[in-house]
Amino acid sequence: MRYPRNARPLAALAVAIALLPAADLPARFSAAASQAEIRTPTLERTKSKAETTHEIVMLLIRKKEFTQAAEEANKIFQMKWPSDQEPVLLKELLFFADQFLHQDQAAIGVQLLEANSRSFKLATSQVAIWKEKGYLFKKMGQDSKALECFREAQRLEK
């Protein structure tokens, strides 16, 4: 490409400006990579443990060993999870509560929700937990307690 003689310095300056942000790119890339290396294996390990524990909980429920199942389930929520995993954990908590309900063990479901609700920081998670707790109370015929739970959910949702 040919530039007019008086435009060459300008072109050189433009190229230099364009390349400037990429100057520290390798350094930045290596830092991000090392961070990902640290994070990913830890999360992978935690997920793997949780996956196994989940299956253990399901087996215990199948064997009607509900108290032990709840204890095992608690272990999942006591693991060190990054905050972005909260939706997955919420799904897990609500799933277990539902499983206990299917086995006519709604009271254990309520205990599970109560024991692990502190692990959840998002308001939407708290709302979902309060609602499910209210649903379980409703299924146990404890309407006033159910109403209290839904009141709390409604308050958090506002």
Place this chain on the structure above:
Amino acid sequence: MECEQCMDEISAYLDGELSEAKVGQIRSHVAVCAACAQELHGLEQATLFVDSRLGDLEPRPQIWQKIREEISILPAPSSPSGFLRILAANRWHTAAVTLAAIAALGAGLWSYVRHAESRHALELYMTEYVRMRDHQEQLHHQPVAGSISSDADSLSHGKYADNPFVEVSDAASVNPFQPEAR
């Protein structure tokens, strides 16, 4: 006429309160019944005695005087005390108290209505969620055509399908956390 009926109606007879027919019946009975005649006579005598003495039953002026004196000795009724005295003394106080009472009543009513509204909204909120969950439960318990239900089916829809730590990309049998497919 029987004696018993006659005795019951003798007083009314003397007071002139009976019909002509009744008067006739009583007179006929008294004419033939000595006991009823005696009763009628006794009552007539008593009535005559009272009538003759009616003038003496007027209270004497001394008695009136005594009654007046005793009334003057009695303590006068006490004036309203405390809060009621304040109200009686100043009509503005009365008006203010009335307004305050109306305001308190209005606030109570408003609070009650608001409470009722919020409770209704809460019940709707609860019903909505319960209905949605009941629907989910119904779907969960519906048997799939051609499938044989078992305890295991009632717990989990399929292997790893309900395990949120397994990213299910292909039906319910793939665990992406394990590189080799299960």
